[in-house]
Amino acid sequence: MFLLSGLLAAWPLAGLSQDASDQRDDVGSSAGEPVVSDEAERFDCQTLSARPSPESAQAWLERSLWANHCYAFQARAVRIGSDGVRSLALSHDIVEGVEREVARFLDGPPVVFERRGRIGRLGWADDDGATPASPAGLVAHLEGLYRLRLSGEERLANRNTVRLDIEPLDDLRYGHRLWLDRATGLPLKQILLDERGRVVETFQITQLNQPRLHRGTIALDRRRPAPDDPWQPAWLPDGFIPKPVQTRSPRHDAAIGHRVYSDGLATLSLFVEPLAGQEQLMPGLHRLGVSHAAVRHRELGGRVRQVVVMGELPPRVLIRVADSVTWQASADDAAP
Numbered sequence: 034m035f036l037l038s039g040l041l042a043a044w045p046l047a048g049l050s051q052d053a054s055d056q057r058d059d060v061g062s063s064a065g066e067p068v069v070s071d072e073a074e075r076f077d078c079q080t081l082s083a084r085p086s087p088e089s090a091q092a093w094l095e096r097s098l099w100a101n102h103c104y105a106f107q108a109r110a111v112r113i114g115s116d117g118v119r120s121l122a123l124s125h126d127i128v129e130g131v132e133r134e135v136a137r138f139l140d141g142p143p144v145v146f147e148r149r150g151r152i153g154r155l156g157w158a159d160d161d162g163a164t165p166a167s168p169a170g171l172v173a174h175l176e177g178l179y180r181l182r183l184s185g186e187e188r189l190a191n192r193n194t195v196r197l198d199i200e201p202l203d204d205l206r207y208g209h210r211l212w213l214d215r216a217t218g219l220p221l222k223q224i225l226l227d228e229r230g231r232v233v234e235t236f237q238i239t240q241l242n243q244p245r246l247h248r249g250t251i252a253l254d255r256r257r258p259a260p261d262d263p264w265q266p267a268w269l270p271d272g273f274i275p276k277p278v279q280t281r282s283p284r285h286d287a288a289i290g291h292r293v294y295s296d297g298l299a300t301l302s303l304f305v306e307p308l309a310g311q312e313q314l315m316p317g318l319h320r321l322g323v324s325h326a327a328v329r330h331r332e333l334g335g336r337v338r339q340v341v342v343m344g345e346l347p348p349r350v351l352i353r354v355a356d357s358v359t360w361q362a363s364a365d366d367a368a369p
Contacts, residue, residue, distance in 0.1 A: 075130060075250035076152060078103035082246060086215070090181035091172050093197055093213055098168035100218035101125075102132060102152055102251055106244040114234040114323045123238070130252040151252045157259035157277045174297050178202060178272040187212060189221045190241050199298065204228040205270040205350050206299045217244050225323065228347050234323040262290060263334060264305050268357035270350060272296035301344030301354065308337045318348050327351035333360040 081103055087093040108123045120139040125132065136146045155170045175181070184196040194212040201208050208230070212222035222237040257277045276293040289306040308330055319326040326343040333340075342355040 074253045074255075076102070076253065077250050078127075078247040079249075081218075087218075090183050090197055093183065093195060093218070094175075094181060094199075095168060095172050096218040097197075097211070097213050097220055098171060100214075101220075102168075103127075103247050104217055104219055104244040105247060106219070107242045108238045109240040110236060110238045112234070112236050115320070116322055127247045127249070127251060130250055132251065151254040153254050154256070154277055156274055157257055171297050174272065175199075178206070178296055179208075179298065184210075186215070190238050192216065192221065192241065194221055201228075203271070204347065206296065206346060207233065209298065214241070214244075217246075219244060225345065233345070260292070262292065264290065264358055264360050266294070266303060266354050266357050267359045268353060269294055270296065270346075273299075273301070276300070299344065299346055301342055301346060301351065303354065303358070304339075304341040304343075305333070305358065306339050308339045313339055314341065318352065325351055327355040329355045329358075331358070333358065 076099075078099075081096075081099055084096070087096050105126050106124070110121045110123055112119045112121060119141055122135075122137045122139055124135045127133075131149055131151060133149045134147070138144050152168070155174065178201065180200045180202060182198050182200075184198050187194050187196060189212055193215040195215055197211040197213055199209040199211065205228075207228065208226040210222075210224040210226070211220050213219065214221050219241070220238075221241065222235070224235050225233040227233050254277070259275065259277075273294045273296045276295045278293055289304060291305075292303050294301050294303065313330070314326075314328045316328050316330050319328065321343065324343055324345050325348045326341055327348065329340045330337055331340055332338075340355045340358050342351045344351060
């Protein structure tokens with residue numbers, strides 16, 4: 034899914050289940066409602082064209098989540114953050130039911146982000162297999178965590194938009210302001226606000242080139258059994274649940290454990306690895322663009338390990354999660 038900053042900061046639970054990722058230097062039911070078939074494990078994008086225009090904030094958010102999966106488009110955008118202003122070229126395509134997203138920076142270091150995947154699910158498969166597609170349950174999951182409200186209309190990128198404000202009900206996560214294209218539901222602008230209401234990042238599409246509704250279906254991610262990690266965070270903010278994504282990467286050593294947690298909008302990544310060699314980081318809090326990383330060196334499973342928690346969340350939240358990680362005594366101490 035391409036929530037403007039897309040590959041850089043996606044809608045966590047509504048996003049893709051990542052099949053392949055690349056970050057490199059650029060040198061070489063009811064009529065009109067979405068229908069997901071549990072048997073076929075696919076979503077028919079054409080059902081979106083029959084839906085009436087949303088009227089509530091919740092309906093607009095759900096519409097946007099589906100639109101991010103079902104529209105193919107190319108766009109130009111700007112990103113304004115602590116590292117300055119960057120311009121990007123964005124694209125979203127669907128080939129044989131699998132989505133492909135690309136974000137290419139047009140100034141500064143020549144970097145390209147690419148991701149392929151399917152519609153993700155809310156959680157790991159449980160005993161009864163009740164793991165629906167993310168957009169089907171995301172809005173309900175956000176109740177009690179955020180307040181959603183519509184705040185008028187504006188014109189952006191030569192298109193009519195509605196503004197959606199998403200305000201956290203506590204100070205453990207950031208707020209969002211979204212401007213959604215009235216015709217498609219695609220987000221054209223996003224502002225991220227910290228716990229004090231200060232702007233952290235602005236991301237805006239400046240040109241959206243003829244978005245096309247996919248004439249076909251999109252595959253849902255397969256049901257994934259929960260991993261059996263010897264380590265777990267003993268504390269997470271309310272509403273954060275494990276995200277069922279493949280976190281193993283060829284860029285990571287096999288000894289590095291990595292899990293992702295999300296409340297549906299905010300996401301944090303947790304890394305646990307043996308403390309050795311030149312890869313160790315200085316303990317403390319580090320700034321990474323609009324994100325932060327909390328680093329701790331702790332004795333877990335009979336040896337000192339490096340714990341890193343990253344995300345676009347208040348720094349004290351990341352620190353508390355890192356400090357809460359526990360190791361199950363019955364687990365294999367040799368595991369990552």
